[in-house]
Amino acid sequence: MTEHARDIAAAVDALRAGQLVGLPTETVYGLAADARNPDAVAKIFAAKGRPANHPLIVHLASAEQLDDWAREIPEAARILAAAFWPGPLTLILKRQRGVPDAVTGGQDTVGLRVPAHPVAHAVLSAFGGGLAAPSANRFGRISPTTAAHVREELGSSVAMVLDGGECEVGIESTIVDLSRGVPVVLRPGRVSVDEMSRALGAPVFAADALDSSAPRASGTLASHYAPTTPVRLLDVPALLAETVAAAQAGRRIGVLSRTLIDDAPAHGSVWLQLPNDPVGYAHGLYRDLRRLDQCGAEVLLVEAPPRSIEWQAVNDRLRRAAADATAAGEGLPKA
Structure with a gap:
């Protein structure tokens, strides 16, 4: 077994044991835990100092797992998944029964994406389930784009950090809400409104700050991604x-x-x-x-x-x- 394969296997063993793993993606490094294990997910919130009602994004190995996590999936979601997965796009959908409240922040929706990083894909494929994986940093602070950043931020609270090099994209995924009938972008990212509109052949809308019915989503608080220096x-x-x-x-x-x-x-x-x-x-x-x-x-x-x-x-x-x-x-x- 190569060193790379040993690292992947060790990460999967740690995740199955309910531990946290620093995981490279193409956007930023994630703090991964078994999304079906509420105790493991609770460790994410403790390590990050993250509010318990702030939802997490579940990372999947492929779009074939979509129905395991979401229900009432509109055709627009299938089209966007086919066009942009694996890639930096998160879909907000109605959650399937059995998705833990710890992942969704108690909401009836769940954020899902398939990352486009070979290390993340290898871990997810071997793990076989979904991984909750917000950015691997203290809550509200600068997201990590190297393995060293994760170690600096979280230290011994992480069982291990897989080094996948510097992240290609460097900022978090686009988040589009598909749970309310029309696609609405809650967080902009590399995948643009225009690209999604072309893929769908229909408009994709930007979030309205006054839209109180929008689901809570990762990275949408007024203060976020911030250094300690003003x-x-x-x-x-x-x-x-x-x-x-x-x-x-x-x-x-x-x-x-x-x-x-x-x-x-x-x-x-x-x-x-x-x-x-x-x-x-x-x-x-x-x-x-x-x-x-x-x-x-x-x-x-x-x-x-x-x-x-x-x-x-x-x-x-x-x-x-x-x-x-x-x-x-x-x-x-x-x-």
Whole structure:
């Protein structure tokens, strides 16, 4: 048996024993537990410090398991699964009888997806059932995109962490609610509204903040994906002015930009630059936020991305990461 096969087997044994495993997916690393075992699922909430009514996403080996977990499955769900699974898309559906309340947060719906990572697929195939696997970090903090991030965040609360390299996508899956008759995106991600609309030949709608009937879903709280250091989103002139003022005052700040600013002051600040395209930016976002969060800065300044639809998922994550600073009056720049 190869080392890889031994690691997979050990992970499956740990999951069957009710333990937690750090699991790589194409989006972010998940904190996996047997979704049919309420005691194991409870360990996820304890390790993350996650509210008990916050639902989890169940990961499956293939779309053939859909009927084991969901009922009243609309044709739209079958079409989207065929088009985007394995991949970064979560479907919210009416749950089957027997799906634990611990997974659904007590709701009559369940989130399901088939991840597109060879390690996750190997574990799920060998395990044979569904794995509840939210991001493997403390609740509300930056999601992990490497195995080292998981170990830093959760330490000994995880039986083992499978190393699948750096996550390809870098942000969490798109979540689309199909439990109420029309498809509604509750969390944007790599799979866009336009792509889903084309696959269905019908409109897919964006969530309405005032829609009180929408199911609760992972990663949709106002403050989420946040470093411990306050985050502010600024346009380039404001960002440059802040860095100049910080340098003059001897303050240490972290800066995450898309634009190369040649005359930016180097003293007192740590600069990281991400690609000026939404796919490349998303891939490195959590990695670089985590780096800046560890640099000893008193605030992290992020160049606000464009407001175009292509940047919707990135803007969603940054808006939630900066929510606490926004609530204190440090909000987004004027459009």
